[in-house]
Structure formats: structure tokens, C-alpha cells
Amino acid sequence: MARNADRRNSLMDAGIRVLAEAGARGLTHRAVDVAAGVPTGTTSNYFAGRDDLIAALVERIEERLTPDSDAVDSPPERPRDRHLVEEFVRDVARRLTGEPHVALALFELRLEATRRPTVAATLSEWRQRAFEADVRFHAAQGLPGGRTEIALLHHAIDGLMLDRLTIPLDTGVSTEEAVAALVDRILRTADV
Amino acid sequence: MARNADRRNSLMDAGIRVLAEAGARGLTHRAVDVAAGVPTGTTSNYFAGRDDLIAALVERIEERLTPDSDAVDSPPERPRDRHLVEEFVRDVARRLTGEPHVALALFELRLEATRRPTVAATLSEWRQRAFEADVRFHAAQGLPGGRTEIALLHHAIDGLMLDRLTIPLDTGVSTEEAVAALVDRILRTADV
Numbered sequence: 001m002a003r004n005a006d007r008r009n010s011l012m013d014a015g016i017r018v019l020a021e022a023g024a025r026g027l028t029h030r031a032v033d034v035a036a037g038v039p040t041g042t043t044s045n046y047f048a049g050r051d052d053l054i055a056a057l058v059e060r061i062e063e064r065l066t067p068d069s070d071a072v073d074s075p076p077e078r079p080r081d082r083h084l085v086e087e088f089v090r091d092v093a094r095r096l097t098g099e100p101h102v103a104l105a106l107f108e109l110r111l112e113a114t115r116r117p118t119v120a121a122t123l124s125e126w127r128q129r130a131f132e133a134d135v136r137f138h139a140a141q142g143l144p145g146g147r148t149e150i151a152l153l154h155h156a157i158d159g160l161m162l163d164r165l166t167i168p169l170d171t172g173v174s175t176e177e178a179v180a181a182l183v184d185r186i187l188r189t190a191d192v
Numbered sequence: 193m194a195r196n197a198d199r200r201n202s203l204m205d206a207g208i209r210v211l212a213e214a215g216a217r218g219l220t221h222r223a224v225d226v227a228a229g230v231p232t233g234t235t236s237n238y239f240a241g242r243d244d245l246i247a248a249l250v251e252r253i254e255e256r257l258t259p260d261s262d263a264v265d266s267p268p269e270r271p272r273d274r275h276l277v278e279e280f281v282r283d284v285a286r287r288l289t290g291e292p293h294v295a296l297a298l299f300e301l302r303l304e305a306t307r308r309p310t311v312a313a314t315l316s317e318w319r320q321r322a323f324e325a326d327v328r329f330h331a332a333q334g335l336p337g338g339r340t341e342i343a344l345l346h347h348a349i350d351g352l353m354l355d356r357l358t359i360p361l362d363t364g365v366s367t368e369e370a371v372a373a374l375v376d377r378i379l380r381t382a383d384v
């Protein structure tokens with residue numbers, strides 16, 4: 001059982017690499033078999049159709065991009081200000097740039113969603129859930145930023161990551177500086 | 193000659209649709225022939241290899257996304273403040289959401305750039321040129337926002353467009369409101 005779960009995860013990680021390296025169109029059961037170095041047919045045994053495979057990949061990407069609970073714990077005496085938000089966002093950006101193929105696979109799927117309603121449904125459900133969780137987290141922790149600010153931040157960091165993971169502009173602004181400036185400016189009016 | 197230019201443009205517009213609808217991997221000379229409704233081999237006559245085809249598509253996307261000079265003209269008595277920048281950015285956002293397949297084709301190419309150095313070189317050259325032109329335009333017109341603010345704005349609007357053109361989050365913030373808020377917050381500290 002544990003062995004099956006490991007095998008399943010390693011197939012999904014191979015699928016993430018295929019997505020990032022060959023694009024959504026390159027994602028086939030056979031390509032995942034090859035990338036995972038397993039006998040032909042293995043991926044089909046785990047995920048019958050392409051939609052099953054993609055649903056599993058979305059789940060695995062979510063798992064790999066969700067921060068450990070440690071990363072969002074902070075001492076109670078720490079002020080709940082935008083500097084703390086900046087730390088959280090910097091952690092997200094570090095995770096995305098540290099595993100570029102996971103983030104690139106997700107961008108591929110977002111584009112694939114415009115072509116395949118099942119991909120759109122799966123991804124949309126997760127993205128909305130993650131967004132609502134973020135809004136609730138800010139409210140529960142007393143962090144600055146309501147629904148609007150969190151929406152703006154999600155968009156801005158998405159665009160920054162797309163730039164950094166594909167063909168970065170030479171702007172003279174480092175990723176860390178850009179994260180800090182975006183959090184600071186977007187949250188400034190919402191700060192306590 | 194003019195006829196050839198028209199034919200060339202209609203092939204490139206078909207190529208843009210193929211990119212948006214089938215992804216970068218779906219972009220073949222044959223697929224462009226089919227999308228353009230021309231005899232097999234026509235696209236190959238105009239663009240010998242895949243790199244030539246992609247370079248032409250980048251050029252055509254640039255042409256279709258560049259604002260008319262009217263759109264960036266404004267009466268000299270109009271204050272050069274962030275409200276004017278907001279109008280320009282709103283115009284860009286309107287053009288991108290109004291021609292979703294052009295914007296989606298560009299996102300496809302940005303991901304393809306991670307896999308193909310020739311695509312990276314072509315796209316990178318254009319994006320950097322457009323960025324520098326934007327920085328110069330702000331300086332020449334006395335508009336708020338230097339290099340840093342323009343970089344942050346590019347990233348933020350990119351992320352917003354990716355959201356709106358793929359699977360939009362339900363944030364309660366309209367595209368127009370998001371553009372206004374991003375321009376306002378990113379430029380506020382830079383305003384005169």
C-alpha cells in the first residue's frame with residue numbers, strides 16, 4: 001500500500017516534469033512512463049484516462065506547493081503587519097523558483113484549462129479554495145489585507161513568477177526586492 | 193507584393209489562433225495551413241522552418257498588441273499623474289482581453305521559450321525593448337513611475353491578464369477595478 005503510494009507519487013512527479021519540459025500537449029501516459037523509467041503501461045494502470053492523470057497531477061502540484069504549517073507559524077508576540085506578510089510571500093516565491101518545473105507545470109495547466117473543461121474545473125476548484133483559505137488566514141491572524149488586497153497580491157506574484165521562470169526582463173529589481181515592494185505597496189493602505 | 197503581405201498576415205493570424213487553441217506543441221506548418229484554409233504547403237512556402245514561423249508570429253503579436261499612437265497621445269494640459277497612467281494601462285488590458293487568443297498565444301510562447309532557445313531569444317529581445325520603451329515614455333512624458341514601478345506594473349498586469357484569460361478567480365474585483373488599484377498602489381509612492 002505504502003509502496004503503491006510511493007510509486008504513484010513518483011509517476012506524478014515524472015508527469016510534472018513532462019508537463020514542464022514538453023508542455024501540456026506532450027503529456028501522454030507513454031511520456032510519463034518514459035520519464036519515470038517504468039515499463040510501458042504502468043502510468044495507464046494507475047490513471048486510466050488523460051483526465052484522471054491531470055486531476056492527479058493537480059493534486060500533486062498542490063501538495064508540493066502548499067507550505068509546511070511551520071512556515072506559516074509565527075511567534076504570537078510578532079506584530080501582524082505587512083512585514084510578516086512579506087515573509088510569507090517571500091517563502092512562496094522561494095518555493096516556486098526553487099522548484100521551477102512544478103510552477104511551470106502549473107502555468108501549462110492554466111493554459112490547458114482554456115482548452116479542456118475538465119482541467120478548468122479541477123484547477124479552478126483548487127485555486128478558488130486556496131484563495132479563500134488565504135483570505136481566512138489573513139482575517140484569523142489579524143494580518144493586513146482583505147479580499148481585494150489578497151487578489152491583487154496573487155495576480156502580481158503570479159506575473160512576477162511567470163517572468164522569473166521563463167524569460168526574465170532585465171529590470172534591475174531582484175525577485176526579493178520585487179516581492180517586498182509589491183507586498184508593501186499593495187498592503188500599505190490596508191495596514192493597521 | 194501587397195497581396196503577398198496580406199497572405200502573410202492572414203497566415204500569421206491563423207498561426208496565432210493555432211498557438212492559442214492547440215498550444216505551442218500543436219503549432220505546425222500543416223496546422224496553420226488548415227486553420228488558414230489554404231493548400232498544404234502554403235505556410236512552408238512563407239516560413240521555411242519552425243523557428244522562422246515562430247519569429248514571424250512574435251512579430252505579428254507585437255504588431256497586434258502595440259497601441260496606436262492615438263492611444264498614447266493626450267492633451268498637453270492633462271496632468272501627468274497616475275490617473276493618466278491608469279488610462280494607458282486600462283487600454284492595454286482592454287486590448288488583451290478583447291483579443292484573448294493573441295494574449296494566450298503570447299503566454300504559450302513564453303512557456304515555449306523555456307524549451308527553445310531561439311524562441312527565448314526572439315521573445316526576450318522584444319519584451320526588453322518594450323520595457324525600455326515604456327520606461328523612456330514615462331520619463332519623456334513626465335509620468336510617475338521609474339524603472340522599478342514599471343517593472344512591478346508589468347508583472348502585476350501580466351498576472352492579472354493570465355488570471356482573466358484562463359480560469360479567473362472569483363475575487364469580487366473586476367478587471368477595471370484591479371487595474372485601477374494596482375496602478376494606484378504601485379505608483380502612489382512615486383507620484384509627484
